[in-house]
Amino acid sequence: MSEDKKSSRPKGQGKEAQPTKTALRVARAQVAVPHVGLAFNHKHHIFIAKLKRGEIWALNQLSFNAKTAITPLFEMWPPNPGTKKKPGKNLTEHTNDLMQLVTTEWTGLPCYVDTQYLVTSGAPSPSAVETVFGIARNANVVAIPVTSLKFTQVFQQAIAAVIATDGRGVMFRLTLDLFNAPQTLGPYLDGLAAFLVVNRNQIDILIDLQYRPNVIEVQQMGAYCLNSLPFMNDWRTVTLAAGCFPASISNEPTGQWIDFDRSDWRGWNSIIAQRAAANVRVPSYGDYGVRCGGEPLVIPNAPAPNIRYTDSQMIRVRKGPKAPGAMRAICVSLMSQPYFRGAQFSQGDADMAQKAATTGLENGSPEQWIQWCTNHHLELTASEIQSLP
Numbered sequence: 323m324s325e326d327k328k329s330s331r332p333k334g335q336g337k338e339a340q341p342t343k344t345a346l347r348v349a350r351a352q353v354a355v356p357h358v359g360l361a362f363n364h365k366h367h368i369f370i371a372k373l374k375r376g377e378i379w380a381l382n383q384l385s386f387n388a389k390t391a392i393t394p395l396f397e398m399w400p401p402n403p404g405t406k407k408k409p410g411k412n413l414t415e416h417t418n419d420l421m422q423l424v425t426t427e428w429t430g431l432p433c434y435v436d437t438q439y440l441v442t443s444g445a446p447s448p449s450a451v452e453t454v455f456g457i458a459r460n461a462n463v464v465a466i467p468v469t470s471l472k473f474t475q476v477f478q479q480a481i482a483a484v485i486a487t488d489g490r491g492v493m494f495r496l497t498l499d500l501f502n503a504p505q506t507l508g509p510y511l512d513g514l515a516a517f518l519v520v521n522r523n524q525i526d527i528l529i530d531l532q533y534r535p536n537v538i539e540v541q542q543m544g545a546y547c548l549n550s551l552p553f554m555n556d557w558r559t560v561t562l563a564a565g566c567f568p569a570s571i572s573n574e575p576t577g578q579w580i581d582f583d584r585s586d587w588r589g590w591n592s593i594i595a596q597r598a599a600a601n602v603r604v605p606s607y608g609d610y611g612v613r614c615g616g617e618p619l620v621i622p623n624a625p626a627p628n629i630r631y632t633d634s635q636m637i638r639v640r641k642g643p644k645a646p647g648a649m650r651a652i653c654v655s656l657m658s659q660p661y662f663r664g665a666q667f668s669q670g671d672a673d674m675a676q677k678a679a680t681t682g683l684e685n686g687s688p689e690q691w692i693q694w695c696t697n698h699h700l701e702l703t704a705s706e707i708q709s710l711p
Contacts, residue, residue: 347379347382347383347426347427348426348427348429350382350383351382351426351427351428351429352429353386354430355386355389355390355431356390357389357390357431357432358390358391359432360432360466360490360491360526360558360559361558361559362391362393362559362606363604363606364594364604364605364606364607364710365391365606365707365708365710366391366392366393366559366561366606366607366707367391367392367393367606367607367608367609367700367703367704367707368392368393368394368395368434368528368561368563368606368607368608368609369381369392369393369394369395369608369609369611369700370394370395370397370530370563370565370608370609370610370611370615371394371395371396371397371610371611371613371696372396372397372399372613372618373396373397373398373399373420373423373424373435374399374689374692375423375689376689376690376692376693376696377394377396377611377692377696378423378424378427378428379427379693379697380670380692380693380696380697380699380700381394381427381428381700382427382428383668383669383670383693383697384668384669384697384700384701384704385668385701385704387704387708388700388701388704388705389431391704391707391708392700392704393431393432393433393434394428394433394434395433395434395435395436395468395493395528395608396424396433396434396435396436397436397438397439397618398417398420398435398436398437398439398440398450398454399439399618400413400416400439400440400618401413401415401416413440413450413453413454414453414457417453417454417457417458418457418461421454421457421458421461421463422461424458424461424463425461425462425463430462430464431464432464432465432466432490433463433464433465433466434465434466434467434468434493434526435454435455435458435463435465435466435467435468436468436493436495437450437451437454437467437468438468438470438473439617439618440454445473445474445477446473446474446477447477448474448476448477448479448480449480451467451477451480451481451484452480452483455467455484455487455488459487459488464490465488465490466488466490466491466492466493466526467481467484467485467488467492467493468492468493468495468528469481469492469493469494469495469514469518470494470495470496470497470500471494471496471500471510471511471514472500475517478514478517478518481518482517482518482519485518485519485520485524486519491520491524491525491526491558492518492520492524492525492526493525493526493527493528494511494514494525494526494527494528495528495530496527496528496529496530496547496551497530497532498530498531498532498543498547501546501547501550504550504552507550507551507552508552508553511552511553522553522556522557522558523556523557523558524558525557525558526557526558526559526560526561527551527557527559527560527561528561528563528608529544529547529548529551529560529561529562529563529605530563530564530608530615531543531544531547531562531563531564531565531586532564532565532615532616533564533565533566533567533568533569533614533615533616534564534565534566534585534586534589535566535568535582535583535585536583536585537583537585537588537589537592538589539585539589540564540585540586540588540589540590540592540593541589541592541593544562544564544589544590544593545593545596547562548560548562548593548597548605554602554603555603559606560603560605560606561605561606561607561608562590562593562605562606562607562608563586563607563608563609563610564585564586564589564590564608564609565586565609565610565614565615566582566583566584566585566586566587566609566610566637567582567610567611567612567613567614567630567637568582568614569614569616569619570614571628571639571641572625572626574639574641575641576626576641576642576643577640577641577642577643578640579638579639579640579655579659580638580639580640581636581637581638581639582636582637582639583635583636584632584633584634584635584636584637586609586610587607587609587703587706588635590605590607593605594710598711607703607707609703611696611699611700612630612632612637612692612695612696612699613692613696624644624688625688626641626642626643626644626648627641627642627643627644627648627649627652627685627691628640628641628642628652628691629649629652629653629656629674629691629694629695630691630695630699631656631659631661631662631695631698632695632698632699632702632703633661634661634702634706637699638659638661640652640655640656642685646683646684646685647683647685648685649677649684649685649686649691650677650678650680650682650683650685653674653675653677653678654678656674656678657675657678663698663702667698667701667702668697668698668701668702669697670693670694670695670696670697670698670699670701671694671698673690673693673694674694674698
């Protein structure tokens with residue numbers, strides 16, 4: 323071999339090691355973004371989601387502009403029961419794993435943490451609050467606790483201890499039934515604030531309409547709750563949230579695009595236009611992304627391959643058969659739709675375009691599908707909110 327063709331790399335030294343995907347996500351999370359922090363106006367997005375890997379990936383892979391204007395509300399879910407092949411985890415192990423994800427992939431950015439689904443004797447567990455926020459604190463997660471007027475005094479005591487230790491205030495999550503007697507709402511809110519030793523300017527109000535598939539429901543119920551909320555201008559933030567995606571799509575047909583109305587988004591837009599015209603406080607926007615809200619579901623069977631692609635007015639859904647190559651076929655179909663935003667729009671779009679371009683028959687996992695679709699949804703919602711006047 324001639325001298326000029328000899329490798330300059332020392333003998334025995336292989337190719338330079340490439341960083342893992344996990345390392346790249348960790349590095350991405352360490353890039354500082356100018357997040358607005360704990361106080362924000364209506365041009366902000368509260369994304370309500372179970373604290374799972376797919377959602378964390380979707381948040382991590384957002385553009386830096388989108389990251390500045392979103393605060394996730396993570397709902398803790400109970401540890402999965404063990405199986406013959408895989409032992410279950412206790413709450414401490416489960417929480418350690420999840421908070422490690424948050425601290426390495428949503429580094430330094432705020433999040434709300436709701437523990438209402440960690441129950442003891444049928445009620446949200448005070449000891450779970452201590453466990454979850456103790457681990458979050460040790461992991462340097464910027465966590466704000468979430469509570470409700472409905473919870474027990476001992477639960478509120480645990481929340482008060484978190485507030486006193488962390489000094490980040492609290493979120494009051496208000497469901498529609500709490501507005502049935504609006505004349506009592508003010509005293510109840512003030513009573514809970516006094517018990518927790520917080521002022522109104524340390525409290526975030528989340529009005530959660532839950533699943534509302536019809537725009538008129540969001541418009542009417544949302545307007546009623548906002549008009550009934552006392553001390554409107556005193557709260558640190560006010561958010562109106564709803565969900566538009568059903569609990570299951572298992573009975574929907576296969577091989578065609580199905581439209582689910584973005585009733586949450588369209589209803590909120592109508593409300594903020596009215597309130598802006600009336601020169602009253604405009605709420606920020608909250609939603610459940612491309613999943614349903616509510617208690618964690620135990621799904622016995624793996625779902626069929628599906629894509630949930632958010633457009634300006636609809637979430638477009640297409641299911642495929644449980645067969646090799648089904649996800650590629652769905653993504654190929656997506657590329658030809660007029661509402662596809664292009665591979666450059668988000669990391670989720672890039673990954674779906676890449677799946678369409680491959681010749682392999684692997685469908686990937688449900689977690690991956692949620693990653694792609696949630697990332698696209700969050701990127702689109704951020705761009706929509708930031709374009710508002």
